[in-house]
């Protein structure tokens with residue numbers, strides 16, 4: 001019987017539980033034995049009861065829960081070869097050589113390196129007498145499948161990552177709440193949202209929340225934005241709006257590549273308009289709470305596909321990510337997708353904003 005592990009790594013995202021539940025139940029239906037590796041890679045490095053065999057009812061009632069019930073962590077040990085050797089040994093102790101990993105680009109990169117290194121780790125464990133020849137021969141390679149959990153919606157090549165839709169709902173709820181108090185007092189609010197290198201959350205929140213102005217990382221405002229913003233906010237008030245809302249991404253930049261903070265924006269508003277805006281930094285609220293309907297059914301479809309993929313994948317072939325692309329569950333080469341995502345970040349840092357936008361939009365279009 002084939003054994004597979006599932007783990008969630010890096011930052012948590014709503015909808016990870018739906019994927020975990022779907023993988024485990026699909027694997028059981030397919031006659032495989034699923035295990036949850038608890039607390040991300042830390043569970044693999046620590047082994048023992050942190051690698052848990054899962055049954056059907058172990059994932060009952062988690063579909064509507066936020067976060068990840070199998071835990072996640074940033075695991076420094078896994079960045080070291082010794083940590084990965086221990087992870088390999090612990091997985092082999094449970095007969096696991098197939099892993100589904102849900103995480104961001106960091107987790108997926110680490111997972112891919114682990115896959116590449118696996119034969120070497122197995123040879124070292126054999127040489128050290130920590131595993132038998134039979135075990136080494138039975139598990140010569142590691143099969144992995146990646147799913148992307150990230151509220152930023154930043155993976156190049158996919159329409160939506162797990163958690164982004166729920167985070168957007170959370171932000172729009174916050175804008176609605178702030179708008180009503182802002183309107184009562186005719187106030188101006190500056191709302192800071194997540195998005196280090198990806199403007200999806202700030203831009204969509206601004207559109208869906210009816211904001212007056214938005215700052216994103218990859219589409220910086222033109223030089224002289226201070227006057228432009230002041231003018232737009234004034235026009236809004238003159239047209240009868242009782243509140244002004246400005247959205248700022250945590251990674252917002254100006255045209256010269258300088259970081260624009262929510263405090264910078266508030267200072268400009270105070271200076272130009274003579275009002276003191278309130279700053280609201282949403283922070284982890286965006287990651288919290290129940291997943292949206294989309295973040296339940298979409299990861300369920302991905303989990304189902306991932307369980308099939310992991311049980312049938314050719315270990316000799318490069319690893320894939322499963323993601324939603326053009327509204328279909330699609331297989332995307334892991335290395336290329338992660339490299340393209342990181343390239344967008346580098347282009348933004350190099351202030352080549354047009355190239356960054358083009359790289360995000362055009363990758364994988366054939």
Ligand code: ATP
Pocket residue numbers: 009010011012041073074075076077078079080103104105106107108109110111113150
């Ligand atoms: P998020 O988008 O929330 O930041 P992420 O998956 O990109 O998620 P990281 O902190 O980059 O988050 O990585 C999570 C964990 O994955 C790390 O703590 C580490 O255990 C593992 N990892 C990341 N990169 C590597 C790597 N190059 N080699 C080995 N392990 C890695």
